[in-house]
Amino acid sequence: MELGLLNQCVLITGASRGIGRAAAECFASEGCRLRLVARNRDHLDATVAHLVDRYGADVQALALDLREPGSVEQLDRLWGHEIDVLVNNAGDMAHGSLEQINAQAWRTAWDLKVYGTIDLSRLLYARMKARASGVMINVIGISGGEMVVPSYIAGTAGNAALDAFTRALGAAAPEHGVRVVGVHPGLVATDRQITRWQQRALEQLGDAQRWPELTGHLPFGRMAQADEVAKAIVFLASPAASYISGTSLSVDGGFSQRHQAR
Secondary structure, eight states: OOOSOTTOEEEEESOSSHHHHHHHHHHHHTTOEEEEEESOHHHHHHHHHHHHHHHOOOEEEEEOOTTSTTHHHHHHHHHGGGOSEEEEOOOOOOOBOTTTSOHHHHHHHHHHHHHHHHHHHHHHHHHHHHHTOEEEEEEOOHHHHTBOOTTBHHHHHHHHHHHHHHHHHHHHGGGGTEEEEEEEEOSBOOHHHHHHHHHHHHHHHSOGGGGGGGGTTSGGGSOBOHHHHHHHHHHHHSGGGTTOOSEEEEESTTHHHHHHHO
């Protein structure tokens, strides 16, 4: 499907693996120019090589930790003038209850996902507002976005903050020709998530490779694939979604609604 994104310049954070990499591939297939950021240089280089080889994409990449002072300003100086679409996807929230997550772990997680998103959005929103065009997509999560999970309290609280941030900024943005939208993925079969389920399978079934057997209770009997979330991101960034702002789309197979119904 041609979504009208040809030659649009897209900045994706957390772009080397999982949802970020899948989004980069989907945008590349639409003919977009890509500016990618991630912390792991090797994974980032592999992503760039794949996109150039498969799509002949215009790709530039930077290995950068958004938690580091001055990092978002560096991105703005390097690419801010050309970005049409910002996908805030970087995040690494610790699992655990309030008693299990210490102060440093809490701050480290929020510095990347919450403040990283807000600080980068602040800079690029000013540029988009000045030229009266642009789209921001915040990849958040159903924990906090749609439901509360006590055993994931840092992520739940951070996601709730980003959901409110998205709705507030997205309500004002259309006055300046800009759209701000959120995406709430449910459980997605990323490398990180699969590792967690393999550990569960090892503990419960004695075999890490039997982890898919534990996902039968999920919608469609499985976790989402990263490209299923990525396709939603690309649609929301496109002119096909030109009247959508200040809201979030849940890509969870209805899991959060099932949870609320209990």
